[in-house]
Amino acid sequence: MPKRGYHHGNLKSALVEAALQLVEEKGPTGFTLSEAAKRAGVTPAAVYRHFAGREDLIAEGARQGYAIFADLMEHAYADGQPSALAAFEATGRAYLAFARKFPGHYMAMFESGISVQRTPELAAAAGRSSAILNRAAAQLSEHIPAEKRPPPEMFSAHIWAMSHGVVELFARGSPGTRSPFPPEDLLETGIGVYLRGLGLIPPDE
Template sequence: MAKRGYHHGNLRQALVEAALELIREKGPTGFTLSEAAKQAGVTPAAVYRHFAGREDLIAEAARQGYEVFADVMQFAYDSGQPSALAAFEATGRAYLAFARKYPGHYIAMFESGISVNRNPDLAIVAQRARDVLERAASDLSKHIPPEKRPPAAMFSAHIWAMSHGVVELFARNSPGSVSPFPPEELLETGIGVYLRGLGLIPPDN
């Protein structure tokens, strides 16, 4: 591919797209800025006009991922209304769907070691995504007597952790972690067990 220098039409986004492809192929620590530049068709020196280093590039990939993730979660939440239970379950499924459709973004967001507080823009959009799941949890927890009601942040964190575990172990072809059940079924039944424990859905007969 010919080197086009920093006059490349949208170099910043081209570098992000290159990084996402390399992240999918090699992981977040398996490539250099020079490789990202080569993938984008520019000189390594041109990269530094936009990013101070590889971690800044990955942070931008994560930020863009959170933008999509927050929109996906919001759409799932809205689609489940007016039922608080349906909205809550939909956000759990949306987590799994996002991880499958956007693996590069997912890895940059959750497996790169980049803090969501690395820069203000990343922190804001990451919080927006968390707020959607917390709002869904808060809506559903209103059906629990106040004295038995867990904090919405804890409620949503439990489901986030369960969703993340299913993705990591069974939805992204982790070596040696083959499940006899589809990831969607694992997540659905896991959420069901959790909600039954809180008395939010009736027990199986």
């Protein structure tokens, strides 16, 4: 009987899915290419039809993750938010939701050590994610006098770092880092304090 790998309907997608499952279970460096192939139901040799190695396989999982992430962020910062604070809170909640719902993608993106410049496709997907926050920050910065205005990329990076820190410390079950407050509350209050400090929202909003 021929091996399943020779008649696989969508080998590339199956391999990425298998790799993301293994990343979630064992971490980005905790599995081999052979394990991913076995879980996908193909021979190890079949992997090389689409990927040069394990890192390229994880990079494709990261690319998919950034694409999903950007869609969520873009939707969260859609027009119609009642205030600047609400808009940034929405992007923060989207970040937390993504990390919880797509842990394999999240780990491939942020914990694998793979550069976002590894492939043009990965770089483009990652760039789209950061561009959404940069665009939001640029719109908000118009309310700050030009001589006091920080680069939009700077405070969008601050918001990203705050979101990432809350996810890493309190939203993913890290041992010994429990908080008496829900991660969503920590992030929303932190974003509020930050934006008020910049003068982007009034003190009583």
